[in-house]
Amino acid sequence: MNNEEAKLILQAYRADGQDASDPRFREALEQAQRDPDLARWFANEQTLDARIGAKLRKSTPVPADLKAQLLAQRKIVRPAIWWQRPSARYAMAAGFALFATIAGWFGFVHEGAIEARGNTFADYRDAMADFTGNKLKRLEFRTRDVAEAKRWLAEKGSIAELTLPKGLEGKPSFGCRVLEWQGKKVSLVCFELANRKVVHLLTVDSSIFEHAPGESPEFKQAVDVAMASWSRSGKTYVLTSKRADESELKNLF
């Protein structure tokens, strides 16, 4: 084994010494003990790896609520041991068929139905802010392309003709889904800003509100969600973000 071969192997050696007993590294480690140049290179390599690894691990803070969400999903996902039983599979299939039929009769699926506390625009805006800030778990259609998201929304019979604020034009999407507010469909499209912050755009028919907001955007900063709302061409828009603050939303207009 020459030094280049030894280096290739030793680059896979973890800086915390977990691989010390792995026979695959033995020959390369022995060579490093014999060769001072290789030993210096290896020591430097380990130092750099330890520093880079530590910085990388610190660089991605885990969202504060992720652990709680993971623990909570156990309550809504049934363990495999239950549904993997053949008898349970038949029962589930029958149940699903019944559910699909009932959902079809009513023309909607309850998952995206937002609870109504009242029927004013403020009730709608606050409920949407709460949903996108704290309850939104998954999108129904994932895409980076806003045009694709619009096509999907149109296929679902939801509002697809959106007039975006200047700052959102050309921004990539995460995807979209259809929500429901008092029997009306609400189009939700999620965008990624340049600083990796996420904003949610909700669009609904203005006619459902007695007093819809005007054309000039109105901003509101709740405890943990920033909001902007405005109306244009018979549609009412609400923009929300948990990570971006009110001033960042203002910059989008």
Add this chain to the structure above:
Amino acid sequence: MNEPDYEQAVAAYYEPLYAFGYSLAGNEHDACELTQEAYCRLLTHGAQLRDSAKLKSWLFTTLYRVFLGWKQRQTRLPHFEISSVESELPVITTDHLDVLRDEAIRDALLELEEHYRTPLMLFYLNDHSYEEIAGILEIPVGTVMSRLSRAKGLLRERLVARAIGVESETKILPLDRKASAKS
């Protein structure tokens, strides 16, 4: 999987899983969803996991497969080659690292092509041997070693460039960022 086992699995691995998800997807939203999906599959398919010692690798492998599934649905775009200018940069030292914020290191990693970025992130998460990385990514051990070596070199070039203020004009972007970069 019973409740204490599931809670233990969450406590033990959700942070490195999230970090791995972030390194693949490049954003918090998708990293959360990848992590949630991996644990969701643990709940629904966990009975297939007969050896609890393999739970860690199972979770990382599952998260990676979910990501690959997402990626298959995206349009493949041509990637850009790294600028040759970077090969003229000085060798990295700990002094270079000291001047860099933690986020700058993460962002430099996210610029690497996925087949370099993924094994390198698993390596730096510290819990994965090269054999485990080979298992998760379903590639030979020799390939893991050569990709780790090349990935470290590429990452360090980018870190030096950032530390001395010479950023390459041509960057390799993760797949899901290329569309936005082109627009």
